[in-house]
Structure formats: C-alpha cells, structure tokens
Amino acid sequence: MTDGDYDYLIKLLALGDSGVGKTTFLYRYTDNKFNPKFITTVGIDFREKRVVYNAQGPNGSSGKAFKVHLQLWDTAGQERFRSLTTAFFRDAMGFLLMFDLTSQQSFLNVRNWMSKWDRVMCIGLKLKKIKKKKKKELSHREINIPYFETSAATGQNVEKAVETLLDLIMKRMEQCVEKTQIPDTVNGGNSGKLDGEKPPEKKCVC
Numbered sequence: 001m002t003d004g005d006y007d008y009l010i011k012l013l014a015l016g017d018s019g020v021g022k023t024t025f026l027y028r029y030t031d032n033k034f035n036p037k038f039i040t041t042v043g044i045d046f047r048e049k050r051v052v053y054n055a056q057g058p059n060g061s062s063g064k065a066f067k068v069h070l071q072l073w074d075t076a077g078q079e080r081f082r083s084l085t086t087a088f089f090r091d092a093m094g095f096l097l098m099f100d101l102t103s104q105q106s107f108l109n110v111r112n113w114m115s116k117w118d119r120v121m122c123i124g125l126k127l128k129k130i131k132k133k134k135k136k137e138l139s140h141r142e143i144n145i146p147y148f149e150t151s152a153a154t155g156q157n158v159e160k161a162v163e164t165l166l167d168l169i170m171k172r173m174e175q176c177v178e179k180t181q182i183p184d185t186v187n188g189g190n191s192g193k194l195d196g197e198k199p200p201e202k203k204c205v206c
C-alpha cells in the first residue's frame with residue numbers, strides 16, 4: 001500500500017495511568033517487539049499501522065475487505081500532561097483504556113479516565129506475573145465495556161484487543177452510513193431526485 005492508499009483512517013487513543021504499559025502495548029502491536037525499559041512519554045506520541053478489515057456481509061458471510069490506516073495515539077499518563085492529552089480526546093474514534101494488573105490503584109483510576117468521554121472503547125492491560133487472588137480482586141465485571149487481559153511481553157491478546165475495538169468502530173460507522181442513505185423505496189424504487197436536487201440531510205450520531 002502506498003501512503004494515501006487506504007479506505008479508512010481510524011484514530012485510536014491509549015490512555016491510563018503512567019507506567020501501566022501504554023507505550024509498550026502499542027510498540028508490541030505495531031512492531032511486534034517488547035521493550036522492558038520504562039521511558040515515560042512526554043506529552044503525546046503516535047504510532048501507525050495498516051491493517052485489512054474484513055466487513056461482514058449479510059447473514060455473517062464475508063463482505064468487502066477495507067484497507068485501514070490506524071493512527072494510534074499514545075498519551076502521557078502523568079498528571080502534569082493531562083490538559084495537553086485531553087485536548088486529543090475529541091479526535092479519537094476509540095479508546096484503549098489500560099491499567100496494570102499488578103497495581104490496584106491504576107485499576108481504581110480507570111473510573112476517573114472513563115468519566116472523560118462517552119465513545120466506544122476497549123480496555124487493554126498489561127499482564128504481569130500476578131497471584132490469582134489479586135487477579136480476582138481486580139475483577140473487570142464492574143466495567144461494562146469490552147475487556148482484555150493482555151501482555152506486551154508475550155504479545156498475548158494484544159492484536160485481539162485492538163481488532164475488537166476496530167470492529168466496534170467499523171460496525172458503528174456502517175450503521176451511520178446506512179442511516180444516512182436514502183431508502184431506495186422512496187418514490188417507487190427510483191430515488192426520483194431531479195438532477196441537482198440535494199438529498200435530505202441526515203445527521204450521524206457517531
């Protein structure tokens with residue numbers, strides 16, 4: 001694919017406390033590598049990846065394949081960058097909200113992050129060695145959004161988490177397009193528009 005050769009540009013944003021593993025997660029996703037060093041993000045950074053999204057046809061059959069350019073925004077978790085990073089929220093189509101399975105505080109802070117927007121999102125998190133008991137304490141059931149336990153170290157569930165979020169966004173966009181299309185039945189199967197006549201405008205709620 002050449003630079004501009006894609007059907008959709010999708011902007012995702014990773015957020016969560018400092019040190020939970022946002023940068024490492026995105027690096028695993030885009031480059032399939034693990035970085036054990038902790039270099040805190042200053043302000044905002046981004047990574048990119050091209051993927052193919054296979055839309056579903058009617059009755060679950062395979063539909064069209066779309067080329068998707070993913071822009072993955074990596075925000076700094078540190079409080080001092082909060083006003084800068086929140087300025088990027090409104091352009092994001094989906095969020096990867098992360099917490100560290102070994103840090104209860106980072107999990108408790110998920111609620112604070114969630115109160116900042118109302119759009120589609122998904123959780124990814126780093127999966128370190130963790131005792132079963134503690135894992136139970138950090139039960140995700142309190143949060144009614146797609147949830148994955150991921151490991152940037154092994155790559156476990158990393159792609160799956162992003163793919164799930166992408167799928168949600170693409171489905172929502174499809175619904176939007178369907179809503180904005182004028183039904184073919186209007187004026188007896190032929191749209192009946194006069195040349196140059198504008199279709200009635202319908203606003204998308206996405």
Ligand SMILES: Nc1nc2c(ncn2[C@@H]2O[C@H](COP(=O)(O)OP(=O)(O)OP(=O)(O)O)[C@@H](O)[C@H]2O)c(=O)[nH]1
Binds near residue numbers: 023025038041042150
């Ligand atoms: N073992 C293990 N370590 C991880 C995992 N994910 C991240 N880490 C480590 O956790 C540390 C912090 O990761 P970062 O990705 O830099 O954290 P961040 O959320 O981007 O932090 P800020 O940029 O400060 O917001 C690094 O040392 C990573 O190597 C994981 O899945 N497993």
